Amino acid sequence: MKxxxxxxxxxxxxxxxxxxxxDLEITPHITIERTRDAQHGDFASNLAxxxxxxxxxxxxxxxxxxxxxxxxxxxxxxxxxxxxxFINFFINPSSQYQIIKQIHAEGREFGxxxxxxxxxxxxxxxxANPTGPLHxxxxxxxxxxxxxxxxxxxxxxxVHREYYVNDAGRQMDILATSIWLRxxxxxxxxxxxxxxxxxxxxxxxxxxxxxxxxxxxxxxPIGLVLENLPADEPQGGDKEAHxxxxxxxxxxxxxxSLYRDFFQSGLNNxxxxxxxxxxxxxxxxxxxxxxxxxxxxxxxxxxxxxxxVGGHLYEQDGATWFASSKLGDEKDRVVVRENxxxxxxxxxxxxxxxxxxxxxxxxxxxxxxxxxxxxPRVRAAIQALGADESKLKVLLVxxxxxxxxxxxxxxxxxxxxxxTLRQLRNEVGKDAARFFYVMRRSEQHMDFDLKLxxxxxxxxxxxxxxxxxxxxxSVLRQLDxxxxxxxxxxxxxSLAKLTEExxxxxxxxxxxxxxxxxxxxxxxxxxxxxxxxxxxAHEFHTYYNAHQFLVEDASIRDARLNLVCAVKQVLAxxxxxxxxxxxxxx
RNA sequence: GCCCCGAUAGCUCAGCAGGAUAGAGCGGUCCCCUCCUAAGGGACAGGCCGGUGGUUCAAAUCCGCCUCGGGGCGCCA
Numbered sequence: 067m068k069x070x071x072x073x074x075x076x077x078x079x080x081x082x083x084x085x086x087x088x089d090l091e092i093t094p095h096i097t098i099e100r101t102r103d104a105q106h107g108d109f110a111s112n113l114a115x116x117x118x119x120x121x122x123x124x125x126x127x128x129x130x131x132x133x134x135x136x137x138x139x140x141x142x143x144x145x146x147x148x149x150x151x152f153i154n155f156f157i158n159p160s161s162q163y164q165i166i167k168q169i170h171a172e173g174r175e176f177g178x179x180x181x182x183x184x185x186x187x188x189x190x191x192x193x194a195n196p197t198g199p200l201h202x203x204x205x206x207x208x209x210x211x212x213x214x215x216x217x218x219x220x221x222x223x224x225v226h227r228e229y230y231v232n233d234a235g236r237q238m239d240i241l242a243t244s245i246w247l248r249x250x251x252x253x254x255x256x257x258x259x260x261x262x263x264x265x266x267x268x269x270x271x272x273x274x275x276x277x278x279x280x281x282x283x284x285x286x287p288i289g290l291v292l293e294n295l296p297a298d299e300p301q302g303g304d305k306e307a308h309x310x311x312x313x314x315x316x317x318x319x320x321x322x323s324l325y326r327d328f329f330q331s332g333l334n335n336x337x338x339x340x341x342x343x344x345x346x347x348x349x350x351x352x353x354x355x356x357x358x359x360x361x362x363x364x365x366x367x368x369x370x371x372x373x374x375v376g377g378h379l380y381e382q383d384g385a386t387w388f389a390s391s392k393l394g395d396e397k398d399r400v401v402v403r404e405n406x407x408x409x410x411x412x413x414x415x416x417x418x419x420x421x422x423x424x425x426x427x428x429x430x431x432x433x434x435x436x437x438x439x440x441x442p443r444v445r446a447a448i449q450a451l452g453a454d455e456s457k458l459k460v461l462l463v464x465x466x467x468x469x470x471x472x473x474x475x476x477x478x479x480x481x482x483x484x485x486t487l488r489q490l491r492n493e494v495g496k497d498a499a500r501f502f503y504v505m506r507r508s509e510q511h512m513d514f515d516l517k518l519x520x521x522x523x524x525x526x527x528x529x530x531x532x533x534x535x536x537x538x539x540s541v542l543r544q545l546d547x548x549x550x551x552x553x554x555x556x557x558x559x560s561l562a563k564l565t566e567e568x569x570x571x572x573x574x575x576x577x578x579x580x581x582x583x584x585x586x587x588x589x590x591x592x593x594x595x596x597x598x599x600x601x602x603a604h605e606f607h608t609y610y611n612a613h614q615f616l617v618e619d620a621s622i623r624d625a626r627l628n629l630v631c632a633v634k635q636v637l638a639x640x641x642x643x644x645x646x647x648x649x650x651x652x
Numbered sequence: 653g654c655c656c657c658g659a660u661a662g663c664u665c666a667g668c669a670g671g672a673u674a675g676a677g678c679g680g681u682c683c684c685c686u687c688c689u690a691a692g693g694g695a696c697a698g699g700c701c702g703g704u705g706g707u708u709c710a711a712a713u714c715c716g717c718c719u720c721g722g723g724g725c726g727c728c729a
Contacts, residue, residue, distance in 0.1 A: 095669095103672080112671060115709070125709075149672045150709065195729065237729055306728090385727055396654080396725080403727040410729050438656045439724050464657065465723075506665070509657060511722060513664065518678090525678060529691050537689070544688045589669095597666060600676075604693095611684085611693040652691065 067577065070141055071109055071155055072096050078135035079113075087131055088121055098155075100578065107146065107154035108574065114151040125151030162573045163561035169576060169632040170554075177580045177639050182223030182587075188421055189215040191432035192344070193230040196336045197241045198266055200343055200487040202514065203434065206466045208487070209503035210592060211432045212349040214461070216643050217587035217595070226426070227351045229344075230417060233333055234358040235410060239313045240264065241336075242329040246284065246316055247291075248273035255288040261299045262309040272335045276328070284328055286319045343488055348496055348645035360416045366408050369416035369451070370401060378450040388415075393446035415447045422453045429457055430590075435464045435509075461590055466503075466514040485516070494519045497646045501528035504592040504644065527600065531637065532649055534603035538634040539650040541615055545627070548616060557624030564625050568609035572629060575602050579636050583643075592644070599640045606633050 075096050082088040101110045114129035121128055129151045136145060141161040146154045169176045191211025194204045212227070219225045232238070244263040248270045251257045259265065276284070295311050297303025317325045341354070360366055370386070373379050378389050379401070386402035388411075401412040421429050433440070441460050448455045468485060490499050493516070502519050505527065506512045518525060545552060564570070579598070586594040615626040641648045 097669085099671090101672090102675095106672070110672085112710095115671075118709075152672065197729090232729065235729060383727085387727095400727045405727080407727085409727065435657065435722090436724060441656090462656075467722085510665080511658060515664085518664090526691085527677070530677090533689085533691055537692085541688050548688090593666080597676085604676085607692055608694085610688080611690090614688070616688055652689075 067141065067157065067161075068098055068109065068581070070139065071098050071111070074136055074139055074142070075111060075113060075132070075153075077137055078132050081135040082131060085135075088117070100574070101154065104571075106148060106152070107144075107156040109155040109157070110148075111153045111155075112151070114153060118151065129153050159565075159570065160562065162570070162577070163564065165573055165577045166561060166628050166632045167558060169635050170558075170628065173635060174639060174642075176635060177583045178220050178222070179580060179584060180222035181584060182218060182221050185223050185427045186226065186425060187218055187223045187428045187430060188226045188228060188424070188426040189218070189430045189432065190228045190230055190421075191215075192349075193232070194340070195232045195237050196333055196340060197237050197264060198336065199268055200340055202468060202485050202487055202490050203466060205347070205487040205490060205499065206503045206508075206512065207432055207434065207463050208344060208347055208349045209500045210461075210463055210508050213500075213504050213592040213595075213644055214430070214432070214587075214590050216645070217583065217590075217592060220643060221584055221587040223587075226353070228353045228355055229351050231337065231354055231356050231358075232410075233337070233356055234361050234413065236310075236313075238329065238333065240309055241269075242325070242332050243309070243313050243316045244269050245273050245276070245332045246320075246328060247312075249277055249284060250286070250288060250291070252277040253282055253285045255285070255291075257288060258292070258298070260305070260309050260312055262305040268336070268339075272332055275335070276331055284320060284324060290319060291315055346496065347487065347491060348500060355417065355420075357413050357417070360413050360420070361408065365420060366413050366416040369419045370412060372419065372452075373401075373415070373447075373450050376450055376452065388443075388447070388450070390443045390446035390450075393449045395442040395446045399443050411443065414444065415451070418444060418448055418458075419451050422448065422451060422457070427457065428459060430459045430461060432461045432463060435462045438462055459590075461508065463508045464511045466512040469513055469515045470517055490516070490519075497532070498526055498528045500644060500646055501531075501596065505596045507591065507593050528646065529652070531599045531603045531641065532647070533652055534606045535634060535637045535641070535648045536650060536652045537606070537610060538630050538637075541627075541630060545616055550616070550620075550623070552627050553620065553624045554628065556621055557626075557628035560621035560625040561628065563622050564629055566609075566613060568605070568612055569626075569629060572602075572605050572609060572633065575605055576632055576636055579640070595640055595643060599637065599644075602633065602636060602640075606630075 075098070079088060079096075095116070096111065096113060097116075098109050098111045101107055114125045114132055117123075118125040118128055126147065129147045133145050133147060133153060136142075141158050143156045143158040146156070148154050189211060191214075192200070192204055192208050194200055200208070215225050215227050240262065241264055244260075244265075247257050247259055247263065252270075252273055263269075291312075295315065296307045298308040299305035320328060337354075344351075370379065373388060378392075380387050380389060384404040385400045387398045388401045389398050391398050399411055400409055401415070402408055418429070431444075444460075445455045445458060448458055487499075494502075498519060502514065503512075542552075564573070579602075582594055582598040586592060586598075613626075615623065615630060617623050617626075638648045
């Protein structure tokens with residue numbers, strides 16, 4: 067519809083050019099938008115306003131000429147000049163009814179497009195360290211990332227979803243050590259738990275499990291563990307030095323092989339839990355990409371080699387630095403520490419090299435807003451690797467600040483005081499949680515009131531949309547109970563009987579759906595789809611209250627049912643994209 | 653100090669590839685079930701779109717400056 071009007075306008079412009087009214091040099095960017103006010107018709111163009119200056123003409127005069135030059139078309143009922151020079155298009159109602167036939171014909175496919183066809187996109191999201199269960203902050207990234215991925219797929223991109231598992235590095239050593247200390251407690255040793263260790267209950271649970279299956283295999287006397295350790299912070303020492311020494315001691319006492327076993331069982335335990343958690347939250351991945359794999363298979367070395375060949379590395383103070391400041395970063399970054407270990411950034415460079423080598427046309431990283439300072443160095447790395455940095459798109463998700471009523475909930479993984487994603491799901495359910503997370507713009511700080519989200523009252527907006535769907539289902543059940551049968555063909559033939567204001571309004575909203583999907587996908591903004599679904603549900607509820615669908619006159623009845631079933635289909639398609647259930651009854 | 657995000661109704665937020673009287677939900681006041689689920693609908697009240705300059709025929713939307721919030725600036729991950 068929109069495209070048709072665009073073509074008509076384009077033809078008009080050509081005509082005016084041929085007549086010498088418009089300069090041949092002018093190639094206008096034609097913008098057509100749906101009107102907000104029905105008085106302004108269905109579509110409006112500001113073309114005359116845009117061209118007024120280059121054409122050196124009065125916008126209203128110009129609009130009149132454009133209108134005169136517009137070819138006739140069956141879908142256009144009338145064209146009006148309005149305001150300062152807007153051209154308003156009124157669509158012929160008979161062509162508006164087509165949307166119902168289209169939705170019925172396309173079903174689940176309705177709204178999908180192929181504007182992304184042939185483009186491979188990788189979406190990396192969540193990628194939380196496997197040092198504990200996912201909390202509600204990760205939930206937002208999970209919901210947002212999965213819907214962005216689904217939207218891109220819906221408009222034709224070849225989407226690859228990935229979780230980068232930080233299974234190497236110091237944090238993991240701290241975790242392994244924390245589990246081991248809890249394990250020793252379970253064995254009966256009297257342990258002073260380090261202030262910098264992971265204190266969550268899940269650490270104890272993992273320790274119990276290991277003790278159950280391995281008994282005292284990993285037990286060492288606590289005296290040996292604590293011997294000559296630097297003091298912890300509460301004792302006036304440095305907590306970092308303390309925990310590092312504790313890690314070293316753990317490795318020494320267990321030996322490489324046993325330490326690795328222990329480490330691995332902690333990792334597996336938590337990663338499996340994360341996988342199940344996300345699966346239950348409706349989030350699937352094509353790949354779980356291991357950082358340790360990059361370390362072990364030499365990819366990090368290769369990536370640094372590539373940077374080195376390009377002259378991007380230098381040695382200073384015993385460390386190896388990446389000269390990222392020459393490529394837009396604010397300072398250079400260490401990639402190999404003085405102690406010979408790679409930094410986290412080094413493996414991230416390798417990971418991005420790997421992404422590039424896999425031939426994605428676009429790489430989308432969805433990060434927490436706290437990582438924003440990290441973007442310039444990754445861009446620098448991509449350039450240094452010889453790739454086009456515009457392939458990288460970083461989408462930042464602002465934090466969800468948790469409230470319980472008026473009280474702000476403090477969160478800290480270390481202290482173990484946090485609300486897990488699983489707790490949230492258990493309290494509100496998958497549907498409400500997902501809906502809440504994506505109903506706000508991702509760059510927007512979000513106040514997530516657990517009290518509100520956990521309330522099963524009608525304040526919860528997800529019910530509103532689901533209820534519209536359930537109502538249609540209910541209508542169809544009622545039809546059956548009344549002994550009527552729906553005649554699809556008769557309904558389609560009688561669409562012209564849908565002349566009520568509410569009905570015309572719904573036709574327009576239904577027709578908007580593909581545009582909403584396209585826009586939401588290309589702008590990575592799932593909330594646009596959420597708002598659309600709310601609008602659609604609202605218009606349906608209003609219609610429902612204003613008119614009876616199951617009327618005696620079969621032709622009107624079937625026409626209305628076809629309209630209402632089109633609404634049902636679009637609600638199902640939209641909710642499906644959000645991975646939110648569409649219940650037959652509530 | 654530098655960087656990112658934000659500031660719109662009492663509250664939570666849409667609207668921001670500039671457009672015609674700024675929207676929704678919740679909360680407030682009132683109204684609508686002998687009728688397909690009232691988890692619904694309708695009406696009213698509620699706004700100097702943080703402030704201030706600028707660009708434009710047109711600015712909540714774009715640009716500059718300022719104020720106030722949140723976050724980030726490690727040989728941590």
